[in-house]
Amino acid sequence: MRPQSPPSAVPPATAERPHPGRTLTLAAVLLAVFVVPMSISGTAVALPRIGAGTHAGLAPLQWVVNAFNVAFACFTLVWGSVADVVGRVRAFAAGVALYALGSLASAVATDVLWLDAARALTGVGGAAIFSCGAAILSTVFEGPARAKAFALFGTVAGVGVAIGPSLAGALVQGLDWRWVFAVHAAALAVVLLALPAISRAVPAGRGGGRIDLPGSALFVLAMVLLTTAIVQGSQWGWGSAGVLGLFLGAALVLAVFAAVERRSAHPLLDLGVLRDRRFLGLCLVPVAASFGFVTVLTYLPSYLTAVTGRGTGTTGLLMLLLTAPVLVLPLLAARLVSRGVAARTLILLSLACLVAGDLALTLLSPSVTVLLLAAPMLVTGAGMGLSAGLVDGQALALVDPAKAGMAAGFLNTLRLGSEAVAVAVYGSALATVLGTRIADGIGAHPGADRAGEVADRAAGGDLAGATELSGATDHRAFTDFLGQAYDSAFHSVLWGLAAVGAVLSVVIAVLLRDGGRRRQAGA
Missing domain, CATH: 1.20.1250.20 (MFS general substrate transporter like domains)
Structure with missing residues (x-):
């Protein structure tokens, strides 16, 4: 054939x-x-x-x-x-x-x-x-x-x-x-x-196309509601009426969006492209990368500056350890596939690297050396690099050429939307855990108060500003306390990211394996 x-x-x-x-x-x-x-x-x-x-x-x-x-x-x-x-x-x-x-x-x-x-x-x-x-x-x-x-x-x-x-x-x-x-x-x-x-x-x-204004407006509104709920979860409380209302609103708007798209003559998204489970499985790979790689890319610099005391210039150079594999490995993966290596094997290896890299990052400490930092960052970057580009080609090959553009748009929307959600989830989780750590320990420092506002400032990586805001009489001791609290919260959230990555990896593996079995049965 x-x-x-x-x-x-x-x-x-x-x-x-x-x-x-x-x-x-x-x-x-x-x-x-x-x-x-x-x-x-x-x-x-x-x-x-x-x-x-x-x-x-x-x-x-x-x-x-x-x-x-x-x-x-x-x-x-x-x-x-x-x-x-x-x-x-x-x-x-x-x-x-x-x-x-x-x-x-x-x-x-x-x-x-x-x-x-x-x-x-x-x-x-x-x-x-x-x-x-x-x-x-x-x-x-x-x-x-x-x-x-x-x-x-x-x-x-x-x-x-x-x-x-x-x-x-x-x-x-x-x-x-x-x-x-x-x-x-x-x-x-x-x-x-x-x-x-x-x-x-x-x-x-x-x-001769027409802009799907109703579908576009509904999709934008749903994404804004969803991300706002996640971002504000740590501020308003995850069980608060405001956050639950935002989640409910996002779900309702998405349901209306799906109904509108089914009836539209020129839909923003043809939902029929999601019927192929292999395509859906491949589209979930960037979601796993969003949680396992993009969150680390966004927040690891704050950890390195706030907890390990490195300057922004040094931190920027160290981040090359995370991003360099994204530059090198996509071409290597394409070459391996051209030589007969199964794309599914490389995709599953990339997912394993994401999970392993996030777990290895839990070994970081305020005194971590560059040598110990390099291994988990390179492994996490490899998890992103092995699947980047490869997933797009494999996914679009499963779609009717007439719908390839729409399918590519869906894949990129899911990729970028999941990045926004993953970054928001990470930030809110970090703020929630850090807030608990600070509230539990702030009483041990004379003069320190305003735990909620201090946690909010510290979660952004500004430990000096958080110390000044607290009113603590011993600035050095309180800054050390904040660094320890940030370090502990960072590790807790990393365990959560690894768990999300592991679950998504299993789901993706099942979807891709199911597609392979159906393909063999039809041969």
Whole structure:
């Protein structure tokens, strides 16, 4: 049986059709793609300084990351519909402009709520960059040139993830946290200058699709309700009426969304793609990576600065141990599959690395050496790197080519949405456990009070600010107490992450094995 050509395959007759400005178009799209993951991984390093500089509590500080992730996840599918109506270049241009504007607003933000709003705007633009940037490359390049362009697309995204923490750490330590966002705005300004060349390279024309406004609005609302409930769980109480109401509201809106999509002539998401259990299993792999890798990527820098006493520059360099495998291993995994190694084997190995890496991170202590830190970080990074890219190809191969775009949108939405949820769950769990530790021990320190506010500040990584807020007479002793409490809470949450990863691994293995058995039975 001959394998099907990928949905983006081009007939031989058009393989040599020239396009003007292809090199500049590729460079501009890749620069924009580079900035987005660099922003995601690099912002985490700046969080402690942002918290100290804006005097932000944990919940609004979490939204510096969450606002970007939620907006990115919510609008990945939406931008596909917009591009069908207004054209790919116009949609890409709008996304780049929104990203540049949001980054500039972040750089000049005077308080954390302003910064949260600016990051949300940036996330909306980032969704367009990824969705429409890939569509532009698919249009401009054909045949082997297209394969090379998309290989560069994936590699550049990996480079952005890998060097984001190091660059952000250097900027924060050498200049100020605001420069992290200013650099992004400057890079996207360069991309805007290349838009006329991109317009000449991309053939004119618009699709006949319509934007699914009801479906888009319902999906965005459901994600906002769900993430807000998780973020506020530690603040309002998990059993409070507000949090339970948000969870209930998210469930109801998702149910309405499903009903609307079944009846829509132009649905944002065709729910029929979820009937293949193998496809669903593969889509859950990024969810496991969100809990096992993205949470560590976001919050490990705060642990290293707050508990081990390392500077932001040193922390940024150390984060390369976590992100380097994401750059190297996707190409290695693709090569192994081409030589006959089963993709399912590599995917299960990646899940095992995520669980093992999270468990190994529980061995960290305030006096941990770089040598002891390297092993768990490299293993956790390998868990992300082995499945990155591989999952996408395997999942889309199971879908009708006519629905490949929608399936890719669903996969990326689930990936990015789970990142937002995982980061929110981690932050809320850390705040809850840390709050309990501080409330139990604060009475032993003369003058110390306001346990709840102290825990909120400490959970953001600002131990010095939390000590000052507490009113403790012995600052050094109280800071040591906070460091020990943070260390204990960090380890407790890591055990929870490992448990989530283990459960998801079992579910994924069963779904993929079930698909394999059904495939053999039909042969």
